[in-house]
Amino acid sequence: MLLRKLSPITLVVSMLASQVACAAEDYSVQKVTDGVFYHQGVHEDATPENIGAIANVGFIIGEDCVAVVDSGGSFAEGQQLKQALKRQTNKPVCFVINTHVHPDHVLGNAAFTEFNPIYIGHEKLPAAMDSRKDFFDRVFSESLGAAYIGSEFITPTQTVSIGSPITIDLGNRELELTAYTTSHTDHDLTVFDKSSKTLWTGDLLFIDRIPALDGSINGWIENLTQLKNKDIEYAVPGHGPAGKDSYQVGLSEHLNYLVTIREQIRAIINDFGTIEEATSTVGLDQQDKWLLFEHYHRRNVTAAFVELEWE
Amino acid sequence: MHTFRYVLTTVIFSLALLSTANAEQANEPSEMWPSLKQAYFNDRHIREQADDLLELEAPKRAEDAAIVPLRIYAKHAQTTAHYIQNLHIFIDNNPMPYSANFTLSPTMQQLDIATRVRVDSYTHIRAIAEMNDGSLHMVSRFVKASGGCSAPAGKDQAAAIARLGKMQIRMRKAEIGQTTQAQIIVSHSNNSGLQMDLKTRGYIPAHYVKTMQVMFNETPLIKLDAGISISEDPSIRFRFTPQETGVLTAKVVDSKGEIFIHEKEI
DSSP, X not given: OOGGGSOHHHHHHXXXXXXXXXSSTTOOOEEEETTEEEEOOOSSOOOTTTTTOOSOEEEEEOSSOEEEESOOXXXXXXXXXXXXXXXXXXXXXXXXXXXXXXXXXXXXXXXXXXXXXXXXXETTHHHHHHHHHHHHHHHHHHHHGGXXXXXXXXXXXXXXXXXXXXXEESSSOEEEEEEXXXXXXXXXXXXXETTTTEEEEEEEEESSBOOOOSSXXXXXXXXHHHHTTOXXXXXXXXXXXXXXXXXXHHHHHHHHHHHHHHHHHHHHHHTTOOXXXXXXXXXXXXXXXXXXXXXXXXXXXXXXXXXXXXX | OOOTHHHHHHHHHHHHHHHHHTTOOTTSOOSSHHHHHHHHHTTOOEXXXXXXXXXXXXXXXXXXXXXXXXXEEESSOOOSSSOEEEEEEEETTSSSOEEEEEEEOGGGOSOEEEEEEOOOSSEEEEEEEEETTSOEEEEEEEEEEOOTTOOSSOSOHHHHHHTTTOEEEEEOOOOTTSOEEEEEEEOOOOBOSOOBOTTTSSBOOOBOEEEEEEXXXXXXXXXXXXXXXXXXXXXXXXXXXXXXXXXXXXXXXXXXXXXXXXXXEO
């Protein structure tokens, strides 16, 4: 069920509950299906209180070993995730997969070094990490406080190229890793667990929380449209609840948001309008559909505007 | 007025101060400004809060720290007797604070310029009008950079490289004798030169737009001396009044000496 359809009281209770869940001791993972677990991030910006646990992170357990899919929004969350993982299995972590460079997905990487795993990402992840890590280090060491201590930007040792998906094996459990053309970022990666037909979308899909555009609006629309036809049983989005029904609804709403703002921005550009006009008028009818709309919407419009200016 | 080369020497100094910059608030004086003022203007008097002369529009909070729209307009017409000859833009807490210097022609009549800048951190942004009589007048705004997921690096580096040097002159159909708005955009990554190359452990050389010139029938209207504070795909939007038919020319020179020219008939 979508968050905004819950009653206000339930909403407050569930938000409090998830905050507590993030406040370290009670950090827990939910089972998506056999051998697939995730922790749902809260729909907030990263703070010391939520230890940066704002994105969905988790793991898939095979017969031989475990793959972590996104490691957490801080070293502190990475350690919590590792503890949660150890409560489910004694098997070692052989892969840490990063769906993209954003700090809420990669800052827990250093928590898994004891397993000496292979770190995997999109072929453009190393460059993205390299060019942004100083900036992220500065911003997130401040916004996360103590939870940030120990965080490291660990570059992938294995990469996946666009157009050439790879398959990794956890022991009778194959994961297909696909690298995308520029969408949410210029280095998005999805993970598909073949046996359970579970798709981890990374931030290609946002549910309930407003999507954040850091790549290409045109590319994102194109790739989301294709994902619609993928045969899946379960999905774990980058943000929002896991599930199959919520996936279909969420994907449609996400696409609708992007298509709506693109159409309105194009009209403004064709009328020789400015970024300021676009940020103050575009997509306002989408306001009630998304959490954190105020935080990211105008930025999305700005980013889309400077892309669409070149069509 | 010192040249842009001078700016490089202030980089180290300003980086050292960046860590304290976030604590700074709008109503507090800038830590950087006294040394910047000394470096670029020596002991010249700058009239502050010159809001009677100049307006600087900037968002209070930068939605995308890599693309912060700025608009500067004069409250009086430009005349050959009395006009703003240069407009200096400073972004105090950026690695290279002296961000832009617009040299302006009085033939533009109405000064109204917009551009897009990068804002690295919470900062004062200031516009200083240098009149043809040499006097200096300043307005400033405080901008909170949003930080977060959008680093000042390019969003799609491959696409940016593919269209390097492409230019557009965008405007509605102009009427002779009527004030019209035009926008010049050049596709350019405007690399800062502050990014590390993983393989060599050296810095990727800076590659940015150094000047953008706008001419109408070969008469200069605007010359922008720019630096790495200008956003990727540098843009200038301005008002001017064509008094005859002719050609609007935009000429861009980057730090590698590459020249890009684009023209539009009016």
